[in-house]
Amino acid sequence: MKLEIPDNKRLVHQAVFPMRWGDMDAMGHVNNTIYFRYLEIVRVDWLNSVNAAPNPAGEGPVIVNTFCNFYKQLEYPGEVLAKHYVSNPGRSSFDCWITLERTDRPGEICAAGGATTVWMDFPAQKSAPLPDWLRRLIDG
Template sequence: MPIRWGDMDAMGHVNNTVYFRYIEQARISWFDEVNAAPDPAGEGPVIVNAHCSFLKQLKYPGDIEVSTLVGPPGRSSFEMTHEIRLVGADGLAGPVVAEGGAKVVWVNFPAEKSVPLPDRIRTLLPAA
């Protein structure tokens, strides 16, 4: 995904909050890809925490690659981790510039309670 001019702050580098947006987009893209978008009238994923380690500054212009990995399932949750890499002029992703993730919990939105992960999601996750 592209680094946008508006992603930068007064210090001339991508603001730390924007890394969370990059991770969010990767997470949402994964949910879209596996047909698991949240259904406000039913069930879906929410995050209960998020974290990011900033290893190197990013600056406009440029492109990044965000890799997404999923962890083993619990009863109603699993971890997602992400690695952000700057893409070079050769089109290849370089070293990790940030790493982060979130704990995802499957919930019943009307009941406002966690529920067991659906089998269709559980089968996508690695064994514990």
């Protein structure tokens, strides 16, 4: 079953990075846990690019759930193209959607996943409203 990324999503970031030999497992393909690392790489890249990295003394994003659907094996060597989408801004949360494909097979999705991200007030240890500037980025 293919992951259905909602129509109201917005592409906000792309990243290309190499698969490493050490990413593989005994079966000769990238280990399933590494896919989550790939999702993290592109999500954190985007957050840093929009100055939304977590600030332990202030506010920032946290992940409250994450998931990944696997469609085709990734095998070393090669490069991964990760496309990061956002959607569904709520009072304090939004959804991230990420597709992973090989750069030498454009358009062939090998995995797709994402996360629900909540904006937090870290000193208070509770959710906080999404900043207006972030909501505008998500809404487009």
